[in-house]
Amino acid sequence: MPSPTASPSLTIRGTGSYLPRTRLTSAQVDAMRGWAPGRCRARYGIDARHVAGAEETTSFMAVEAARRALDMAGWTPSDLDLILGACGVMEQPIPSTAVLVADRLGLGGSGVAAYDVNATCLSFVQALDLAALKLAAGEARRVLVFSSDIASAGLDWDRPEAAAIFGDGAAAAVLEAGEGAILARGFETYAEGHGACVLAAGGTRVNPARGIAAGEDRFRMDGAQAFRVASRYMPAFLARLLARGGLDRGAIDCVLPHQASAQALRHAGRALRLGRDRIVDIFAQTGNQIAASIPTVLDHAVRTGRLRRGQTALLMGTSAGISLGGAVLRF
Structure with a gap:
């Protein structure tokens, strides 16, 4: 067995998530597609997914999740010194979604570093790794990592094997060094x-x-x-x-x-x-x-x-x- 690698300190102080208000059930998908009742659930193993409304943008959902994570940690946005966006698909090509989230959090004039990391569905895992390195190097003290995605914006319902299984939502975590670690x-x-x-x-x-x-x-x-x-x-x-x-x-x-x-x-x-x-x-x-x-x-x-x-x-x-x-x- 290879020698264990060093374990960078990383403690998750708070987590949060957000689901859009509209819930699309598999029964509704059956009706929409003209399928027999129960087909979507039986074929794809899903009861429901959430679909973002026009006002529930990627950055809006990210901020809702971030505020819940901050509340759990007992922090405020001003406690952060790094914001990492970890979305599969950005809200817009330029500037990054992390910049939009920083502004929505009231940090538009703060100078807090904010940028995106993208590895599609694994973006959050990659951003955690980067956050751990930044904390270990002393380049950050308290970090927000968020992922927010609106899959429904790009689905093709003529290809239901993809369209039927995706849902929208956001989640976030706030991190610092401490007793936790990436093992x-x-x-x-x-x-x-x-x-x-x-x-x-x-x-x-x-x-x-x-x-x-x-x-x-x-x-x-x-x-x-x-x-x-x-x-x-x-x-x-x-x-x-x-x-x-x-x-x-x-x-x-x-x-x-x-x-x-x-x-x-x-x-x-x-x-x-x-x-x-x-x-x-x-x-x-x-x-x-x-x-x-x-x-x-x-x-x-x-x-x-x-x-x-x-x-x-x-x-x-x-x-x-x-x-x-x-x-x-x-x-």
């Missing part, structure tokens, strides 16, 4: 799967000034390809991740997986060889919230007592790329 972390990309999850518009390759072809402004997913690539590499990835921290599976009190799909959550349990009681699964009530999934599960676990001080949690998942990522935290 292990890892990130691997298998670019052979880069075509499995694609949103073509929004960058420089598909230029709105020259026109956008049909479908380029909608999310495209080959779920079978994404699952094949991820499932091929995930068991060995998780073994390497735990080995880096000198950990075994029995040391994990709580698994907080990306809520990619009902099938992906079942596979996570098999890959870890852990009982379902240790895996936090809220997919049926939220769907796949892109980057917001993992921090939403984290907030759920904290607020329901599934994750308590001193316990060890594994944050893990997959993202477009195809990438695999995870972090083991002492909470």
Whole structure:
């Protein structure tokens, strides 16, 4: 077994999440698509997902989640000295979503550093890693990390295998050095799967000034390809991740997986060889919230007592790329 890596100090002082006011049930999806009653629930394993209204922008939802995390910590926005946006899809290309959130928090004239980190569905895990490095280097003292995503803005309901499982929402965590730590972390990309999850518009390759072809402004997913690539590499990835921290599976009190799909959550349990009681699964009530999934599960676990001080949690998942990522935290 490799020697355990150093464990950077990182303590989560508060978590928060936000779900849009509109709840779209699978029964409503059945009616909308002309499906037999119960088909959406049976096929995709989801009861409902939330859909953002016009006023519930990415930055609005992020601030709602951030304020709840700050309240749990007993902090105010002025206590922060770094804001990391960790969204799968930004509110706009320029400036970053973190800048918009800083302004909404009343920090527009503060000089507090604010910028985005993007690894699609694994953005929150990558931002936690960056926050730990900043704290260890003394470049930050109190950090806000948020993920906020509006999947509904880019769904193509003619491709229900993707559209039916996604939901909108936001979640956040506020961090500082302390008794907590990142015990292990890892990130691997298998670019052979880069075509499995694609949103073509929004960058420089598909230029709105020259026109956008049909479908380029909608999310495209080959779920079978994404699952094949991820499932091929995930068991060995998780073994390497735990080995880096000198950990075994029995040391994990709580698994907080990306809520990619009902099938992906079942596979996570098999890959870890852990009982379902240790895996936090809220997919049926939220769907796949892109980057917001993992921090939403984290907030759920904290607020329901599934994750308590001193316990060890594994944050893990997959993202477009195809990438695999995870972090083991002492909470």
